[in-house]
Amino acid sequence: MTIVDSADELGRRDRKKLETRAALEHAALTLVAERGLAAVTVEDIAEAVDVSSRTFFNYFPSKEDALIGPGPASAAELRAKLEAVPAEVPVLEALRLITRSELERVQERPEQWMLRLRVYEQNPSLLPKLVSSGSEAEQVVMAAVARRCGVEPGTTGYPELATGAALVAVRVAMTRWSAAGGRLALTDLADEAFAQLAAGLPNP
Amino acid sequence: MTIVDSADELGRRDRKKLETRAALEHAALTLVAERGLAAVTVEDIAEAVDVSSRTFFNYFPSKEDALIGPGPASAAELRAKLEAVPAEVPVLEALRLITRSELERVQERPEQWMLRLRVYEQNPSLLPKLVSSGSEAEQVVMAAVARRCGVEPGTTGYPELATGAALVAVRVAMTRWSAAGGRLALTDLADEAFAQLAAGLPNP
DNA sequence: GCAAAAATTTCAGGATCTGCAATGTTTCAG
DNA sequence: CTGAAACATTGCAGATCCTGAAATTTTTGC
Numbered sequence: 171m172t173i174v175d176s177a178d179e180l181g182r183r184d185r186k187k188l189e190t191r192a193a194l195e196h197a198a199l200t201l202v203a204e205r206g207l208a209a210v211t212v213e214d215i216a217e218a219v220d221v222s223s224r225t226f227f228n229y230f231p232s233k234e235d236a237l238i239g240p241g242p243a244s245a246a247e248l249r250a251k252l253e254a255v256p257a258e259v260p261v262l263e264a265l266r267l268i269t270r271s272e273l274e275r276v277q278e279r280p281e282q283w284m285l286r287l288r289v290y291e292q293n294p295s296l297l298p299k300l301v302s303s304g305s306e307a308e309q310v311v312m313a314a315v316a317r318r319c320g321v322e323p324g325t326t327g328y329p330e331l332a333t334g335a336a337l338v339a340v341r342v343a344m345t346r347w348s349a350a351g352g353r354l355a356l357t358d359l360a361d362e363a364f365a366q367l368a369a370g371l372p373n374p
Numbered sequence: 375m376t377i378v379d380s381a382d383e384l385g386r387r388d389r390k391k392l393e394t395r396a397a398l399e400h401a402a403l404t405l406v407a408e409r410g411l412a413a414v415t416v417e418d419i420a421e422a423v424d425v426s427s428r429t430f431f432n433y434f435p436s437k438e439d440a441l442i443g444p445g446p447a448s449a450a451e452l453r454a455k456l457e458a459v460p461a462e463v464p465v466l467e468a469l470r471l472i473t474r475s476e477l478e479r480v481q482e483r484p485e486q487w488m489l490r491l492r493v494y495e496q497n498p499s500l501l502p503k504l505v506s507s508g509s510e511a512e513q514v515v516m517a518a519v520a521r522r523c524g525v526e527p528g529t530t531g532y533p534e535l536a537t538g539a540a541l542v543a544v545r546v547a548m549t550r551w552s553a554a555g556g557r558l559a560l561t562d563l564a565d566e567a568f569a570q571l572a573a574g575l576p577n578p
Numbered sequence: 579g580c581a582a583a584a585a586t587t588t589c590a591g592g593a594t595c596t597g598c599a600a601t602g603t604t605t606c607a608g
Numbered sequence: 609c610t611g612a613a614a615c616a617t618t619g620c621a622g623a624t625c626c627t628g629a630a631a632t633t634t635t636t637g638c
Contacts, residue, residue: 183604183615190616211593222618227595262575298502319578324553327546328578331567334542335575342534349528363535370574371466371539374523374532387584387635394585415624426587431626 191229193219198236199285207233207293238299239286242272245310252314261315265336266364268311270357273340277356287348300344301337308333339363395433397423402440403489411437411497442503443490446476449514456518465519469540470568472515474561477544481560491552504548505541512537543567 197218201210212233216223230236242248248268255264276283290296302308316322316329323329343360350359366372401422405414416437420427434440446452452472459468480487494500506512520526520533527533547564554563570576 181605186604187616212595213593223594224596224619225617228617231595233594260577298506302502321578324550326578327550327563327567328570328575330546330549331542331570332575334546335539335571338535338538338542342531342538345534346528346531359531363531366532366535367539367571368574370572371532371536373464374525374530390635391585416626417624427625428588428627429586432585435626437625 190219190221190225194221194226194229195236195239198233199282199289202237202289202293203285207237207289207295234296234299237286237289237296239283241302241305242307243275245306248307249310249314252311252318257318260368261318261332262336262364262368264318265311265315265332266339266361269336269340269360273343273356273360276344280352283344284348284352287344291345291348301341308337311336335367336364339367394423394425394429398425398430398433399440399443402437403486403493406441406493406497407489411441411493411499438500438503441490441493441500442506443487445506445509446511447479449510452511453514453518456515456522461522464572465522465536466540466568466572468522469515469519469536470543470565473540473544473564477547477560477564480548484556487548488552488556491548495549495552505545512541515540539571540568543571 194215198210198215201214201218210233212226213223215233215236216226226236251268251271252264255267259267290300312329312333313323315333319328321328339360340363342363343356346359347354347356398419402414402419405418405422414437416430417427419437419440420430430440455472455475456468459471463471494504516533516537517527519536523532525532543564544567546567547560550563551558551560
């Protein structure tokens with residue numbers, strides 16, 4: 171019996187919680203992929219997992235949130251990662267580096283994410299949430315970028331612009347990855363997008 | 375009696391419709407600015423204008439839509455404008471030009487738009503809709519960019535990236551404009567953002 | 579005026595989402 | 609093993625959102 175338990179050694183309770191959450195996510199994704207967002211009710215999803223619809227709302231604040239998937243690890247983690255990049259590295263390159271690890275996590279679950287991305291394509295009302303602007307994560311990254319540049323946030327617009335552009339690059343990479351059926355490496359696609367940004371988006 | 379009526383010569387009916395729509399927009403904006411999005415119901419808005427709540431939904435598909443304001447003129451118009459720009463002009467510059475006229479329209483109604491932008495700041499859940507990705511307008515512009523570059527849409531990601539980056543530039547410009555209380559010209563702020571994009575977002 | 583067209587209203591109803599209280603489970607200390 | 613505390617699930621009531629359809633009122637063109 172080790173003193174420090176491995177991270178995924180959880181009690182029965184938390185294990186069941188994770189199971190239920192995953193089951194709800196999965197049911198939501200497959201049902202919406204089959205029938206479309208509007209034709210799936212929360213009750214349908216809950217029934218597929220055999221829990222009450224009230225329980226669904228204990229896990230997700232809205233139907234859409236069950237489709238969004240895990241966002242970035244945590245705002246604090248993102249911030250730490252960004253601050254770990256040496257100051258000489260240009261901002262855009264730093265942003266590329268910290269998104270890379272997020273995208274690697276996406277790439278590890280191809281089926282799940284391709285399904286998710288297909289759902290997004292077919293239900294464009296979800297698209298704004300794919301990399302949701304205004305999210306806490308974006309705010310934190312933006313603030314860190316501002317600090318890195320020695321700019322007051324909200325004065326030059328540079329941090330907002332760089333962060334926003336990076337999110338667009340991520341979104342484009344994911345969409346292309348989905349369209350290519352996973353035959354291209356997601357990280358390569360992201361690198362390409364970042365390179366185009368760094369080059370000033372010259373005509374191709 | 376001229377043969378061609380001026381554009382805003384409308385019958386009483388259409389005039390009233392515009393009035394009602396404007397009144398609903400205004401009521402929605404002021405109420406939400408005062409109390410916050412969650413604390414304002416559709417019934418509140420309808421009551422403030424003295425119409426039934428069902429009528430509200432005849433004008434707007436959702437509560438949020440009453441706050442969003444007039445999007446781009448029309449998708450077809452955007453497309454035409456973009457195609458009117460000579461082919462030698464770089465894509466990003468072309469995008470700057472067509473967004474400029476949209477922003478000029480915003481600048482003409484400063485109070486209304488500053489109010490709107492304040493509401494957006496205070497209710498971040500609306501932010502993704504400020505320049506809504508996935509909207510018809512974005513799709514059309516993206517397709518036009520693809521044509522202009524002679525690229526198949528969805529293969530290189532360039533049109534998506536350029537269009538998305540342009541929208542970020544617009545969003546940043548509007549946010550800064552709002553933060554500056556309108557003391558700076560919105561079009562100048564947008565020009566600045568586009569210049570940073572074209573320069574490849576170098577560290578400031 | 580009068581009849582057609584259009585806008586508004588009323589009504590019924592499905593769906594989303596939130597508190598709250600009751601009822602099970604899981605955990606942990608003794 | 610056992611009881612109590614902690615936590616998860618559930619049912620229920622209710623507010624709000626949004627839609628379709630039919631009834632009613634207003635506007636328009638003649």
